[in-house]
Amino acid sequence: MSMDASSRRPRGLVVLAAALMCGLVLGGCAQTPPPVRPWQRGYLAKRALQFNDGLEARFRQHMFASREGAEGGYGFVGGGCGCN
Amino acid sequence: MRLRPARAGAVLLWLAVCSWPLHAAHPQSPIEDRITVRGAYFREASTRVIQPMMEASKTLPWGMDAGGHFLVDAISSASVAQGVMTDKVFRETRYEGSLQLGITLPDTTRLGAFYRYSTEPDYKSHTAGGSVTREVWQRTGVVGLAAAGTWDSVRPHGQTRKSHEVYFVGASYLQVLGPTTIVQGLYEVFNQRGFISNPYISHANLGRDVVPNRRLRHAAVVKGAQYFPSVTAGLQLHYRFYFDQKSLTNTGPWGMTAHTVEARVHKDLSRDVELRLDYRFHLQNAARFWCNSDPGQGGEIGCYPMGATYHSVDPKFGDATTHVAQGKLIWDTRLFGGLGGAFDLLAGGSFEVSYAYYFENTSYGMLFNDSNAPPVVGDLPWGRSHGGAHLIQTGYSLPF
Numbered sequence A: 001m002s003m004d005a006s007s008r009r010p011r012g013l014v015v016l017a018a019a020l021m022c023g024l025v026l027g028g029c030a031q032t033p034p035p036v037r038p039w040q041r042g043y044l045a046k047r048a049l050q051f052n053d054g055l056e057a058r059f060r061q062h063m064f065a066s067r068e069g070a071e072g073g074y075g076f077v078g079g080g081c082g083c084n
Numbered sequence B: 001m002r003l004r005p006a007r008a009g010a011v012l013l014w015l016a017v018c019s020w021p022l023h024a025a026h027p028q029s030p031i032e033d034r035i036t037v038r039g040a041y042f043r044e045a046s047t048r049v050i051q052p053m054m055e056a057s058k059t060l061p062w063g064m065d066a067g068g069h070f071l072v073d074a075i076s077s078a079s080v081a082q083g084v085m086t087d088k089v090f091r092e093t094r095y096e097g098s099l100q101l102g103i104t105l106p107d108t109t110r111l112g113a114f115y116r117y118s119t120e121p122d123y124k125s126h127t128a129g130g131s132v133t134r135e136v137w138q139r140t141g142v143v144g145l146a147a148a149g150t151w152d153s154v155r156p157h158g159q160t161r162k163s164h165e166v167y168f169v170g171a172s173y174l175q176v177l178g179p180t181t182i183v184q185g186l187y188e189v190f191n192q193r194g195f196i197s198n199p200y201i202s203h204a205n206l207g208r209d210v211v212p213n214r215r216l217r218h219a220a221v222v223k224g225a226q227y228f229p230s231v232t233a234g235l236q237l238h239y240r241f242y243f244d245q246k247s248l249t250n251t252g253p254w255g256m257t258a259h260t261v262e263a264r265v266h267k268d269l270s271r272d273v274e275l276r277l278d279y280r281f282h283l284q285n286a287a288r289f290w291c292n293s294d295p296g297q298g299g300e301i302g303c304y305p306m307g308a309t310y311h312s313v314d315p316k317f318g319d320a321t322t323h324v325a326q327g328k329l330i331w332d333t334r335l336f337g338g339l340g341g342a343f344d345l346l347a348g349g350s351f352e353v354s355y356a357y358y359f360e361n362t363s364y365g366m367l368f369n370d371s372n373a374p375p376v377v378g379d380l381p382w383g384r385s386h387g388g389a390h391l392i393q394t395g396y397s398l399p400f
Helices: A005-031 A055-065 B005-018 B342-346 B381-385
Strands: B034-044 B047-059 B064-077 B090-104 B109-120 B123-136 B141-154 B162-178 B181-194 B214-228 B233-245 B257-268 B273-284 B320-332 B350-360 B388-399
Touching (some): A055 B034, A055 B350, A055 B388, B350 B381, B381 B388
Antiparallel strands (some): B047 B064, B109 B123, B141 B162, B162 B181, B181 B214, B233 B257, B257 B273, B273 B320, B320 B350
16 A cells, blocks of 8 residues: 555544544533423324335335446345346 | 554544433334345346345344345346347346344444345355444444455356455444434445456457556445425435545556435325335446447547556446436225234235336446336337336335
8 A cells, every 4th residue: 555644644533533523512412401202203103204115215216326337336146137 | 662643643533432412211223023025126127136135124122133135136138238239138046045143232332233144146245344333422333444345256158267355444433413304424445356347248359357456445425305295295305425546655557536415305105105206327437448439429440559457348348327216105005904814914014116217327227228218117208219228126124
């Protein structure tokens, strides 16, 4: 690997800055009331507020991965449908 | 010892994660006892896939849970993707199964692990991975980390065995912003090595595709969802940005970028019936090594020089624009409740059916004609005027 120290430093500083920001934000969360109280959670069970599509998403991703080179990478298998 | 900024950042990040205050009094496992059966039918002009599948999950004592799925892909194809002439139909069956285990600790941390295996005559694949998620900020946020590895063995007909590996790491954060609003952000990195080419397609002069055998892929995703109680409807917006490179410091022959936007509208038609309309748009640019050598798509067969280090006729590495429009109906079968016997059991389930059309502007999206159009949906007007595919899915999910 020929990466020198000067090319590493900016990335390290970015990670450090991100970590500090994360800490500040999360530290702030500790003191701030949450945006939703337990009795306000009824709508959160609605499908409109769910991001997990389960097996439906899996088939669609398989379809996209075999046709779009910038999709996939999730370890989908290929072969017959040229999905790798 | 001198602490490097990157290492100091990692330590601070870890401390921040570990020090998040948790006020959840009754953490619950997100997994429920449920069985789901699904079927999918995919039809392009030259390729047909029929896929039955089943998925189950079960909670176990001590905060543990288990699950798995099994599916069969029955593929018939004579497409360019397989490198065969249209009069020689390619048939193949693929079997896939997975097992997953999880445990939710009293502090709402959830640890999960899974294994997945897939087999078909010319392709075996093993994938294993793990994840950790933790609810934060009085259970209004979820932070997650995941990692997985895939090890594939590819043995194309008449060719030697090849290997392919993918190592994945991802981080995600989901936050409830209000009683009807949530957002999520994800960042995923895939390190792909080995045989990345499609084994079944060839250039007329240069032979089998030769694609770089290392690829580092990045995807950043943001999602937002809002529910509007006054009109009993919800809206979701997803955006994904993708880029790839040969290594962290070198774009190399890759350099693909893509933007994908998806919008979903959910509408409650009644207490038990929901309609979902989706639209997805995907725009990608070609890999640096790729050129369009398909005269049928406006390319030149001689665009690759003789002796080119890399070459591919696979349109998925080229410029592409795709659209997906989908409609889906979901029926919660509550009306069976109170009828007694097995009907009461079915009352907790939901049935769904969806139809989507996948518009493609590459050679994968061949136009349907009288000889290859599927029955009924093949007569829909957009199937004859635009290249693409029909996708029909249906399923029933039942808690037990």
